Amino acid sequence: MLTNNTIALVKQSAPLLAQVGPEITTRFYQRMFNQHPELKGVFNQSHQTSGKQPLALFGALAAYANYIDQPEILSEAILRINHKHVSLGISPEQYDIVGHHLIATLKAEFGDVFTDEIEQAWLNAYQFLADLFITAEHGLYQTAQQQHGGWQGLREFVIEKVVSNTEHIKSFYLKPLDGKALPSYQAGQFVSVFVPEEIIGVQQIRQYSLSVAPNPTYFRISVKSDGSVSQYLHTLSVGDTIKLTPPSGDFVRHNTKAAKVYISAGVGITPMLCMLGVHSQYTPDVEAHFLHANKTQSDLGFTAEVHQLGQSIQHFSTTTWLESDPKGTASGLMDIHAIKETLPTEQGEFYLCGPLAFMTFIKGQLQDVGVNPERIFYEIFGPHENLPN
Ligand SMILES: Cc1cc2nc3c(=O)[nH]c(=O)nc-3n(C[C@H](O)[C@H](O)[C@H](O)COP(=O)(O)OP(=O)(O)OC[C@H]3O[C@@H](n4cnc5c(N)ncnc54)[C@H](O)[C@@H]3O)c2cc1C
Numbered sequence: 084m085l086t087n088n089t090i091a092l093v094k095q096s097a098p099l100l101a102q103v104g105p106e107i108t109t110r111f112y113q114r115m116f117n118q119h120p121e122l123k124g125v126f127n128q129s130h131q132t133s134g135k136q137p138l139a140l141f142g143a144l145a146a147y148a149n150y151i152d153q154p155e156i157l158s159e160a161i162l163r164i165n166h167k168h169v170s171l172g173i174s175p176e177q178y179d180i181v182g183h184h185l186i187a188t189l190k191a192e193f194g195d196v197f198t199d200e201i202e203q204a205w206l207n208a209y210q211f212l213a214d215l216f217i218t219a220e221h222g223l224y225q226t227a228q229q230q231h232g233g234w235q236g237l238r239e240f241v242i243e244k245v246v247s248n249t250e251h252i253k254s255f256y257l258k259p260l261d262g263k264a265l266p267s268y269q270a271g272q273f274v275s276v277f278v279p280e281e282i283i284g285v286q287q288i289r290q291y292s293l294s295v296a297p298n299p300t301y302f303r304i305s306v307k308s309d310g311s312v313s314q315y316l317h318t319l320s321v322g323d324t325i326k327l328t329p330p331s332g333d334f335v336r337h338n339t340k341a342a343k344v345y346i347s348a349g350v351g352i353t354p355m356l357c358m359l360g361v362h363s364q365y366t367p368d369v370e371a372h373f374l375h376a377n378k379t380q381s382d383l384g385f386t387a388e389v390h391q392l393g394q395s396i397q398h399f400s401t402t403t404w405l406e407s408d409p410k411g412t413a414s415g416l417m418d419i420h421a422i423k424e425t426l427p428t429e430q431g432e433f434y435l436c437g438p439l440a441f442m443t444f445i446k447g448q449l450q451d452v453g454v455n456p457e458r459i460f461y462e463i464f465g466p467h468e469n470l471p472n
């Protein structure tokens with residue numbers, strides 16, 4: 084347990100953190116990577132360059148310092164981080180490395196203000212949080228391994244089929260090389276693909292949402308060609324293999340009777356396809372709406388699949404907005420106000436995935452038409468950020 088003294092000292096140093104800002108976590112990562120270059124292969128290097136991961140870690144530390152005495156406020160964020168860690172195979176020993184460099188960075192940045200007493204308080208507080216994380220992540224690893232078809236660590240999958248959905252998106256149908264059973268997963272979850280050092284110069288790990296409802300024979304991921312890993316994946320063909328961690332993630336479809344609205348832009352459609360698949364298979368009597376935004380007609384790769392899945396749902400609608408194509412169902416940007424009468428604004432659950440600016444725009448519109456933010460769930464294809472309320 085944390086003592087009152089530790090809690091008070093950590094809370095007192097929260098303003099110090101706020102003063103320095105995310106610079107401090109950028110320096111922490113530089114320091115840690117200098118001493119542990121092998122960890123560069125665990126962290127997404129694009130998120131380091133863009134500053135998004137230092138920002139995410141800074142947000143988590145600042146929240147911890149501010150709410151260390153009200154852990155219930157942090158529980159949702161902690162669970163999300165735990166899922167991300169588990170998808171990357173983070174181990175208990177790595178917490179010592181992170182803790183060591185984090186406290187050393189705070190000490191170096193704050194100088195004399197960071198007294199021995201404050202340092203000890205941060206050491207205690209870090210250890211307390213690390214223990215919470217390690218226990219929760221152990222539980223997630225165990226669950227993933229012990230379920231039928233489950234595993235821990237990496238499992239090799241062979242590409243059974245590749246479909247080019249659009250010029251930029253390819254879907255990969257994957258079967259385990261060992262020929263054994265596949266686990267089920269929750270709609271919205273993702274797997275991590277490990278690409279070894281010899282292929283792109285440094286090991287890199289990327290997450291890809293499972294884009295089809297769980298089934299006994301294959302996993303499917305749908306990948307947009309963008310940077311290093313996705314471009315490499317696009318060079319693969321039938322018979323090639325890739326290594327995956329088990330499905331994880333806390334952005335999942337809730338198995339309730341509430342009407343569902345699946346909202347996506349671009350390749351953000353992937354978790355929605357899985358959710359719609361599960362919806363059509365298991366709850367066809369529950370109302371569903373599928374809203375999608377994209378640039379042009381030729382960027383639409385899953386229209387037939389969405390229509391086919393929607394057929395078995397008793398109350399289903401789908402609307403597509405195309406930014407620069409007058410032939411779209413609706414042209415221009417997605418406009419929730421225009422269809423608000425058809426949406427379950429009072430009781431429905433709203434699932435969002437797409438670029439950050441898109442989700443911010445849509446969340447604002449949803450709140451304008453009366454949707455309670457507690458019923459808006461979203462996934463960011465990168466380090467998490469809070470959408471403004
Ligand atoms: C939970 C989750 C689910 C996801 N699901 C999917 C999915 O279903 N489908 C999908 O396609 N993606 C998905 N993603 C995104 C995916 O994980 C990768 O981030 C994406 O494929 C890009 O990785 P990359 O290695 O190809 O590109 P990176 O090499 O990481 O590059 C990303 C972008 O940054 C630019 N960039 C890189 N380095 C620099 C630099 N030094 N300076 C300037 N620009 C730079 C690149 O040009 C590129 O545009 C998901 C992500 C998460 C977190």
Ligand code: HEM
Pocket residue numbers: 122125126127128130131136139140143144163164167168171173174177178179181212213216465466467468
């Ligand atoms: C208590 C300590 C820790 C805290 C508070 C913390 C916090 C975070 C946060 C906030 C994220 C972003 C989550 C998201 O995308 O939504 C994250 C991701 C990540 N964490 Fe941790 N973490 C801790 C320990 C560790 C440890 C020990 C490791 C192991 C080296 C680690 C490795 C990673 C990696 C690799 C990512 C993904 C980075 C990316 O996608 O760019 N973390 N962590």
